[in-house]
Every structure is written in C-alpha cells, then in structure tokens.
Amino acid sequence: MKKPSILLVDDDEVYLFVTKKILNNLSDDLVINTFTDGEQAIEYMDLCMRENVKLPEVILLDINMPFLDGWGFLAEFKKMKPKLEAQNVNIFMVTSSNDPNDLKKAHDFEEITGYIVKPVFEDKMEEILTEVYNGDW
C-alpha cells in the first residue's frame, strides 16, 4: 500500500514548518507536500492528474492566501473533480478565523470534509488522520 499523502496549503511558513513537524511526529510514513498559495497547489494537483500520480488523500487548506486563496482553490478543484475518477480527496479548511461568513461559505462546498480553526495541535491532527484513514495509517 502506498504511503498516505498529505497536502498542506498555507502562506504562513511557520505554520507549514510546525505542522510538518507534528505530522512527522505522528508517523514516519507520511508523504507531505506544502505550497504557500492556492495557485501553486492547484498547479500541483493538475500536474498529478496529468502524470497519473495519486492525489493526496488529505488537503489542509488555508483560506487567506495571496495569488489564489482557499475559495479560489476550491473553485478550481471543483472544475477538475469530474476527472478525479474514484479518488478520495478530503479537504479540510484550516483557518485562524472562526468567521461565521467563512463557516457558512464552507458549508456550501460539498467538497469540504471539515473546518478546523487554528492552532492545530498534535492530538487534533491525530484525530483528523484517524477519521480519514480509519486508523489505517
């Protein structure tokens, strides 16, 4: 079985560093990719599809980013969804704000699996991974 693949999209480099560290603490078998904005992330997804590389099962997506924000990423992702075939991609919105507008907007996207407010501590991260992989990670 292939290693679980996780995609982190956030413009906060400290967050990326810290989150990567947490994930590595949880498991050594995780494939972790990071991007600092939605545009790069969607380009990566596009590339994976074209190269027939398996897409990450978990995407932790920030909302507020330059070039293309979380919503923009979701919009683009929605467009490529028909080509995804049976691949399961769990997108978690990870944001520092518990802005009710954002929360409401998130409900309108059926692509979204969860909405997480920062900070994401180790136990929370474990919970997410357990949920996605049914403990099989």
Added chain:
Amino acid sequence: MWKRIVTTSLALYIPLLIFSLFWGYLQKDSLIKNMGEIQQRNILNKSYHLIDQSIILIKITSFWSDVTFNESFSKENPLDSVFISNYIRTMQGLDVYDQFRIIDIHGDEMLRYEKVDKDSMAPAPLQSKTDRAYFQKGLTLNKGQIYVSPIELNRENGVLETPHKPVIRGVTPIFANNDNPTGLAVVNFNMGKIFDLMRTRITGDNFYLLDKNKNVITTNLSNNTLPHQSRMSPLDSSIKKRLELKKLIFSRDTFFMENGSLWVYQNVRTGFEKDMGMKRYADMPDIVTDDDWAILQEIPHQYIRQRLQPIRRNLILFNALTLIVIAIIAMVYARTQKERKNFLEQLKSQKNALVKSQSQLNESNSLVKNANERLRVRNRQLEDFNYVVAHNLKAPVSSMSIIVDMLSKPNNQDTFKELLPKLETISNSISTLTEDVQTYVSILNNKELEVENVNLLLLIKEVENDFVGTLLNEEGKGFNTIYNLDAWHSVKCSKFYMKSIVQNFLSNAIKYRRPDVDSHIIFESAWENDKKVLYVKDNGLGIDMERHKESMFKLYKRFHRSHSGKGMGLFIVKSQLEAMNASIEVESEEGVGTTFKIKFHKI
C-alpha cells in the same frame, strides 16, 4: 388702498353725476315752462280787464251814434234836459265813467259833464279841444264808426291834470236830422281802477302793460302811470332800460330767459279788427284805433332761484347720498379686494413653504441616504478590518501557541534550535502586520479630511515626475501617460490621498506593463448621471477576473507571482477613495490591460 377707493368711487359716481345733472336740467326746464304757462294764463286774465272795459266803452259810445239831434242843436239850444239828466244819472253809477262831452265840428265843447264824486257827475266849464288828436281823428269818422283812443294821461285846458289820471276815450260822430255832421260825442273812462286790478301779483312777478311802441303804460314796479307822457323818475328810467330786451324784437307772443329773469310777452287781443274772426264785436259798428297793447310779465331771478331751490336741494341731497353709498361700496370693494389679495398671497406663501419643506425633506432624505451609504461602507470596512485582524493576526498567534506547546514538551536540543528562529519570524510578521493595520486604521479614522479643489492634471504631472527614471524598460519600450480630461479636470477631494492613489495607479501600470509593447496609462474624465467619473486605463498584463474578481481590493492579495509586492496598493487605494466618498470598480483582461473606474460622489 385709498387710491383704489377713490378710483372705484369716481368710476361709479361720474355716470350718476351726469345723470343727476341731466335730471336737474330737465326739472328746471319743465319748471320754467310751467311758470311760463301760468304767466300766460295770468296775462290772459289781465287782458280781459282791458278788453271788458273796451267793450263797455265802445257800446256806451255807440249809443250816441244812433241818437238823432235837432238841426238847431247848439250851445244855445241844447239837448232835452230830461234826456240828458237821465243819461247822466244812469252813467254816474258806472265806476270807470269819468267824462261825457259833445264837441262841435270846430273843436269847441258844447256839453260837458265830469265825475265830481264817487257816484255823481256834474256839468263843468266848456273847453276847446281843437288841437287834440282824438278830436282830429273823430272828424275823419263816418257815421256809426267808433274811435278808441290810446290810453293817455288826462289833460284839462291843454295841461296835464294832477294827480295823473289815465284815460281812454271813445269817440263817435253825431248827426242832425238832415244827416249833416253836428259834432262828436266823447266818453272818457278812467283806467286807474282797472290798472290797480291788473297790477295785482299772483307770485313774485312783475307786470308791465306796454303800448305799441313798448312804452310802459303801467307797471307794478312804479306808482307812475304813463311816465313817458309826464316826467320820468329815475325809477321809471331804470324800468325802461330794464325792458330793452334782446330777445324781444318782434311783437310776438313768447316767453324766454334773459338777465336771469323769465319773461312772458303776450299781445292783448282786443279783437277790434273785424277780420279777426272773433264774435266779440259781431254786432258792433266799425271800430277805429291806432294803438295796440301788450302785457309783459317778468319772473325775477330771485323768485326763479327760490322756485329752483327744492330741485337744487334734491340734487345736492341725491349726490351726497350717492357719494356716501358709493364710497361705502368702494371701501367694501377695496377691502374685499385687499383681503382676496392677502388670501392669495397667504396661499402662495403657504405653497412656497410647502415646496420649501418638500425640498428640505428631499434634501434630508438624500442626506439620510448618503449617511446610510456611508454607514454601509463603514460597516463593510469594519468587517474587512475585523477579517484582517482575525486572519492575519490570529495566524501568527496560533503558530506561536503551537511552538510554545511543542517547546513545553520534553524535547531534544535540536528541536529547540529549530523552533526558536521561527518565533523571530512570527514576531517580524506581527510587527509588519501591525504597521499595515495602523496605516489602514489611520485612513478609516480620518474624520477631518482636508478637502479642496484639486486640479487633476497638475497632480498627475507632479506624480509623473517622480517616475521619470522608470519610464523606459530594458527592451527600450516606452511608457506614456495620456490625459483626456476635457469633461472636467478639477475635483473636490483630499490632495494627499489623491496623490497617493495616482502614485499607486502609475506605479502599478509601470510595474505590470507588458515588456514587448509600448505601454501607456490613460487618465480620462467623464460625467455619468451628474457625477464625476475618472477612468484609469492601462495596456499592461491584466488580471484574470474570473479568479480574482473578489480579491482585487483585498489586503495581501497578489496576482502576479513574477513581481514582488506586498498586496497593499489597491487595498489602500480603495480605502482612501472610500474615505473621500468615492467608489471604485475594475475591469481587466489578461494580456490586454486593466481599466479602473472611479466614481466621485458629493462630499
């Protein structure tokens, strides 16, 4: 007000005045005519006195033309004494009968009886009447003819008798058996009593009996009778003068006004002439006369005035009443008019007030609308601010809390070394964020914005000069700033903000130009819905609107990875425009260019 009253009064009064004057004139005319007619009847009555006396005189005189005298009739052989005494006895009862004489053909009286007392006549000394006109006239008469003399003052022995006695004589020739003329019978009537009767007044009128030469025979103004035959007193002269009337030239019946008096002139119809057609003297002998009488009645000025007094009084009374009534009407009319005018003015001012309050309402409505709009903008700004703080401030804080959590766990030295520099990064990013937020808050909080009329052309030129060095790129392609500010070139705004905005646009246009073409930025002014609009167009790289439409003016948004930038510029531009009550929209196409549209609302 008074002017209006006077004008209205006059307009109403003048026709009534004319009418009343005309009515007055008619009244006066009819009164005078009426007085004239009364006087005509009066004259007629007075004429009868004269005519009656004349008839009696003629009848009594004609008696003698039928008496046959003896051929021997003379002074020495007189009439039968019984016959004459009977005659005298009969005649002396007649009041006016004054004298009876028989004069021979030589002019010597043969018989003479005079009235000596009221009821008695007596013989008197004989006189000679040879040179008297009535004797001369008598000689020319045929048998049966009667001569009626003019009325004269009586003379005895050729001398005026005093006191003066007006007499009229009837003369007829007498004949003897052989039809030889024997002499004349002369009867004298004393007219004094008759004149007294005629002089009576029925009103304040003056009476004049005139002969054919318009000499006064008698008048009720003077006691003198026939003054022209004796001596004229000053009074008589003045009366004569008074009767020199211009309108009385012909001896024709008339009445007229002259010298303020009403004059009524009428001839006395004696009817002596047989061809008059009057029956009065049908069985009479021929009547010969050489005089005519006329009666003139004068109604003097004072009396007419007195008679006109009621008319004048009525006229004045009528006019006074009319004036009062008209003045009241005019006053009421003027007052009504004034009240109407006041009412209209009041209505007008009420209407004006209504219009004014309506416009005030509109004004305050638009103020409220404006305030609402501003509040809405402000609300959104606050939400944006909240969002910025929530995301961008909370992010490093949450990272920090994780780091702190990690550090608090038992760790090796490596982890510690790894994590410490991250804290510095966080602190840097927080301080940057704090500065940026401060910039934004200062725009939001700028309550007393210094607003002035800014000449956009000058402002753009000024900013342009700061960019001189950057106008040529490496490939030698130029950059032009184009102005099209014909519609307007000055706008009320904050010069400081406007300068910052233009700087942002210009620097963006230069920064994000396409390297392979000549680049430009166009500033174009226009009017849309009475509002000033500024278009800022460039032919730069452009932005994918589908992706970025929502994020165009948000903080820390960037659209071109190849160029460094903080993602602050358009966010600040929008905030500054909103602070100046302006709004901004954008259209863009990648590889074509970007157009910003700025709408200035009234400040």
